[in-house]
Amino acid sequence: MSAPVLVINSGSSSIKYQLVDGETLEASTSGLIERIGQAESILTHRHAGEKHQATAHLADHAAGLEAMVAAFEEHGTPLSEAGLIAVAHRVVHGGERFVQPVVVDDEVEQAIEELSALAPLHNPANLEGVRVARKLFPKLPQVAVFDTAFHATMPERAHLYAVPSAWREEHGVRRYGFHGTSHAYVSRKAAELLGRSPKEVNVIVAHLGNGASVSAVERGRSIDTSMGLTPLEGLVMGTRSGDIDPAIVFHMHRQTGASFADLDAALNKESGMLALTGQIDMRAVEAAAASGDRSAQIALEIYCYRIRKYIGSYIAALGGADAIAFTAGVGENSAEVRAGALGSLVALGVHLDEAANAAGGPVISTPQSPITVMVIPTNEEGEIASQTAALLRS
Numbered sequence: 543m544s545a546p547v548l549v550i551n552s553g554s555s556s557i558k559y560q561l562v563d564g565e566t567l568e569a570s571t572s573g574l575i576e577r578i579g580q581a582e583s584i585l586t587h588r589h590a591g592e593k594h595q596a597t598a599h600l601a602d603h604a605a606g607l608e609a610m611v612a613a614f615e616e617h618g619t620p621l622s623e624a625g626l627i628a629v630a631h632r633v634v635h636g637g638e639r640f641v642q643p644v645v646v647d648d649e650v651e652q653a654i655e656e657l658s659a660l661a662p663l664h665n666p667a668n669l670e671g672v673r674v675a676r677k678l679f680p681k682l683p684q685v686a687v688f689d690t691a692f693h694a695t696m697p698e699r700a701h702l703y704a705v706p707s708a709w710r711e712e713h714g715v716r717r718y719g720f721h722g723t724s725h726a727y728v729s730r731k732a733a734e735l736l737g738r739s740p741k742e743v744n745v746i747v748a749h750l751g752n753g754a755s756v757s758a759v760e761r762g763r764s765i766d767t768s769m770g771l772t773p774l775e776g777l778v779m780g781t782r783s784g785d786i787d788p789a790i791v792f793h794m795h796r797q798t799g800a801s802f803a804d805l806d807a808a809l810n811k812e813s814g815m816l817a818l819t820g821q822i823d824m825r826a827v828e829a830a831a832a833s834g835d836r837s838a839q840i841a842l843e844i845y846c847y848r849i850r851k852y853i854g855s856y857i858a859a860l861g862g863a864d865a866i867a868f869t870a871g872v873g874e875n876s877a878e879v880r881a882g883a884l885g886s887l888v889a890l891g892v893h894l895d896e897a898a899n900a901a902g903g904p905v906i907s908t909p910q911s912p913i914t915v916m917v918i919p920t921n922e923e924g925e926i927a928s929q930t931a932a933l934l935r936s
Contacts, residue, residue: 546624547927548679550607551632552671554663555579557606560923561614561624564931567924571618575606585609589618604674611678628683629675630930632723632922633668634773635661636688637714643691643933646672646684654686660714661772663810685930692722695763700859703770717775719757719767721749724869727925728918729759732867735904735916743864746856748849748883749920750873752780752822756849758856758863766859768852774810777852778845780822783813785848815841824872824879846882853883857890863913866892869920880906884915 545564550557555578561571573587583600586593587610594617600606614621631646637657644650651672658665676684693701701717702710709715725747732747733740740762747757754777757767768776778784791805800808814822818841821827830838857863868880877899884892891912899906903917 545927545931546626547930548621548624548626548629549632549923549926549930550629550671550675551923552603552667552674554667557603557610557671559610560927561621562923562927564627564927567921567928569923571614572923573610573613575600575609578603578606583609585613587613587617592617603670604678607671607674607678626679626682627934628685628930629679630685630687630926631668631672631675632689632926633672633686634664634689634720635718636686636690637718638694638716640686640688641691641694643685643687643929645933646676646686650686660718664773683934685933687723687926687929689720689722690718692726693717693719693757693764693767696765696767700766715771717767717770719755719764720769720773721753721755721757721922722764723922723925723929724749724920725755725757725759725764725767727921728867728869729757729762731918732865732916733762735918736865736914738864744860744862746853746860746863746866748853748866748868748873749870750777750849750868750876750879751870753782754779754849754870754872756852756856758859760860766856777848778818779814781811781814781816783809783817815845818844824876828876828878842878842882846879846885849879849883850885850887854887854890857887857913862891865914865916867916867918869918874902874917874919877902880915880917 547562547564549560549562557575559573560569562569571589575585577583578600582597584597586595600609611621633654635657637660639653654665654669672684703715705715728747729745730740732745733743736743745759747759749755753773755767755769758765774782776784794800794805815827816822819827819838827838827841831842872879880899881894884894892915893908893911895906895908905914905916907915
């Protein structure tokens, strides 16, 4: 590796990691630590095509990262010998302050902590990983790469909410958008597939996983995206409701007496496809729909309809699109969802090739389609490593 970067994505009870070349974006090693703080934690480590799994009690993130270091020593190249140029961290919310990757110091740590008010489910866990890694790798630069940064180019017409000015000015209420590293990577790869520069094309990216968002990328810059102040806005997701009338929150509070914390949890963790079908895995939903389950059939229609509305609106916002790119777990693997999401967009220049769609692409539109439709595997860790290497070069 010419620019090896250890990429860490720290969750509340998990740590994902990859050793990635910041120049080629290739990963030599990856892993996942689950159930941190529980009686039995699980570490899954992959290197050179081999999978290694172990269980142990990992009390906290410090113990988790120490177990990761031990896994590298036992299976593959020890991190002390890997020639690391940096440790890079995915941080969900950068607010208006962080619109580019940044080398972490005490001041940056404090700012990320303050931004936890905007992302209470994510930033504290991301920050825990940063703090532990700074102690574990004290001689290496620690770089924070923010999910929101790619969308910092949105114009005011897209990011401002029509709410009291004090909300915007004193409390940071605006649309920020998320999945930025995925949208950046996939929109750039879409331009490559077209044989053109990102600055020459307009691309709509549909990142469809358990979390899901759509973005409108105009000549390499995000001009709109479906997620908002938090990742709750926009598409129907695995456990998130997506767009709803805000008054529903107050209605349910009055009707049931539920606390706002309970309602927040319900909309983020108990809604979406889970609420409509009892399932989170789209493969299970599609199987149920195929077997005649009416609730699953309706849920798929709702899911695809919401995507289709956003894609159609973004074709209008861009004044025409050159490409639509599907990515992430559902976007890359579900031909049914892709077809459903594009079903009535022929009038807007989308002509789906059914055989190519069933085969998974990379191009799933007909040669005559004015808008090229693609399936592009995302590489968020590679994008984080690339941005980290570029920051250190500069």
